[in-house]
Amino acid sequence: MRLSRYFLPILKETPAEAQIISHRLMLRAGLIKQASAGIYSWLPTGFKVLRKIEDIIHAEQIRAGHHPMLMPTIQSADLWRESGRYDAYGAEMLRIRDRHDRDMIYTPTAEELITDIFRSHVTSYRDLPLTVYQIQWKFRDEMRPRFGVMRGREFYMKDGYSFDLTREDALHAYNRHLVSYLRTYERMGLQAIPMRADSGPIGGDDTHEFLVLADTGESEVFYDSAITDLTLGDRDINYSSTGQCRRVMEQFTSLYARTDETHDEALFNAIPEERRRTARGIEVGQIFYFGTQYSDALSAKVQTSDGSQAAVHMGSHGIGVSRLVGAIIEANHDDKGIIWPEGVTPFHVGIVNLKQGNGAADATCEALYRQLTGHGLDPLYDDTNEQAGAKFATMDLIGLPWRITVGPRGLKNGVVELTSRRSGVCVELTSADAVARVAEIYAPQGMEK
Numbered sequence: 001m002r003l004s005r006y007f008l009p010i011l012k013e014t015p016a017e018a019q020i021i022s023h024r025l026m027l028r029a030g031l032i033k034q035a036s037a038g039i040y041s042w043l044p045t046g047f048k049v050l051r052k053i054e055d056i057i058h059a060e061q062i063r064a065g066h067h068p069m070l071m072p073t074i075q076s077a078d079l080w081r082e083s084g085r086y087d088a089y090g091a092e093m094l095r096i097r098d099r100h101d102r103d104m105i106y107t108p109t110a111e112e113l114i115t116d117i118f119r120s121h122v123t124s125y126r127d128l129p130l131t132v133y134q135i136q137w138k139f140r141d142e143m144r145p146r147f148g149v150m151r152g153r154e155f156y157m158k159d160g161y162s163f164d165l166t167r168e169d170a171l172h173a174y175n176r177h178l179v180s181y182l183r184t185y186e187r188m189g190l191q192a193i194p195m196r197a198d199s200g201p202i203g204g205d206d207t208h209e210f211l212v213l214a215d216t217g218e219s220e221v222f223y224d225s226a227i228t229d230l231t232l233g234d235r236d237i238n239y240s241s242t243g244q245c246r247r248v249m250e251q252f253t254s255l256y257a258r259t260d261e262t263h264d265e266a267l268f269n270a271i272p273e274e275r276r277r278t279a280r281g282i283e284v285g286q287i288f289y290f291g292t293q294y295s296d297a298l299s300a301k302v303q304t305s306d307g308s309q310a311a312v313h314m315g316s317h318g319i320g321v322s323r324l325v326g327a328i329i330e331a332n333h334d335d336k337g338i339i340w341p342e343g344v345t346p347f348h349v350g351i352v353n354l355k356q357g358n359g360a361a362d363a364t365c366e367a368l369y370r371q372l373t374g375h376g377l378d379p380l381y382d383d384t385n386e387q388a389g390a391k392f393a394t395m396d397l398i399g400l401p402w403r404i405t406v407g408p409r410g411l412k413n414g415v416v417e418l419t420s421r422r423s424g425v426c427v428e429l430t431s432a433d434a435v436a437r438v439a440e441i442y443a444p445q446g447m448e449k
């Protein structure tokens with residue numbers, strides 16, 4: 001993309017209404033614009049990041065054997081009355097009346113609708129296990145929408161639903177989700193710690209939240225510092241292996257890590273003092289096992305091998321897709337702006353032309369642009385007539401992980417500069433080597449897809 005043709009509405013001033021850094025940076029870098037309280041438009045650069053996050057989620061869900069689908073945002077109140085949640089959900093649920101005076105709702109979650117689809121089509125234990133998911137907008141009329149996309153009213157969520165014949169199978173689905181979520185967050189450059197949590201209005205016995213540590217997080221968390229040493233890395237996971245998923249799950253959940261809702265002072269104090277940590281965290285996902293709560297209420301049964309009818313065991317699993325954009329920025333920024341992890345960056349590399357209109361500089365930038373694009377990369381070329389300082393400030397603010405700087409002085413020696421946004425380290429190399437280096441940096445991600 002050429003910046004002169006792009007829509008990147010950068011704000012010079014820090015918006016007064018934004019209280020936390022990610023919200024400020026999202027507004028300043030032209031990622032979002034508030035439409036009304038807790039409701040945002042996603043401008044082109046923000047939308048690119050959102051799509052990158054979605055792509056990672058889809059890839060990891062499909063790898064775990066789950067099927068993508070899509071359900072409507074507006075639903076009839078009838079199913080919610082059947083489950084008992086129409087009244088129970090309270091003021092957070094946006095209730096709408098259509099022209100025929102029928103009660104409708106804007107979906108805050110979709111357990112009811114998916115259970116209705118399930119009971120209409122699945123009648124035999126032979127069709128189990130089954131896990132489907134969607135990435136769809138949700139609405140919760142939060143009392144205090146705040147911190148930008150972190151606590152929105154309209155927000156984008158991955159919501160998955162699993163159906164199993166037995167509790168044992170359902171627990172495998174739970175563990176499989178826990179493991180696949182760890183990989184999903186790691187690919188976004190985040191460490192999200194699974195913590196035992198409270199189930200709230202979703203219900204259920206077993207639930208873990210995934211928290212990214214950040215000072216601005218809304219939850220208070222208590223954990224054993226040893227947990228932050230754990231990573232999945234490039235461990236090969238066989239998602240159909242009950243034993244392997246359980247072992248990884250146990251490894252990541254055996255150390256103490258809880259939110260304030262489930263915190264147990266006595267257990268916490270049993271951790272060696274030097275490893276006890278109290279911090280704040282952003283909840284970027286939550287998984288639930290709730291047994292037959294919804295299948296009993298909505299009569300979702302299958303025929304078992306002995307011919308009897310059994311209510312299915314269910315779980316649901318959520319990732320806060322739009323919230324993740326804010327969470328990633330909270331965890332990756334400095335005083336100049338955002339520092340995108342490579343997995344979610346809106347553009348792979350920025351090209352800064354220090355002297356627009358200089359023949360050699362223009363020609364080198366054009367060639368770089370062509371060659372990077374030829375490698376399947378997505379560069380952002382600042383071809384505007386701004387001063388060098390302003391161009392650097394823009395690149396630093398929008399946070400592309402790599403920048404190639406081209407100027408007449410360097411070109412006299414046959415070199416351009418390649419700079420890492422994160423470390424600030426800058427190397428001089430030929431433009432061909434710069435292209436090869438950037439292509440190499442992104443190669444492993446290309447292969448994962």
Ligand code: P5A
Pocket residue numbers: 108109110111140142149150151152153154155156157158159160202283284285286287316317318319320321322323
């Ligand atoms: C799981 C999927 C559920 O709704 N039902 C379907 C279950 N879980 S949850 O924990 O309530 O939400 C899942 C994730 O969505 C994000 N989230 C939000 N993001 C932005 N603004 C909000 N108001 C908001 N509410 C929830 C969180 O990341 C949460 O973990």
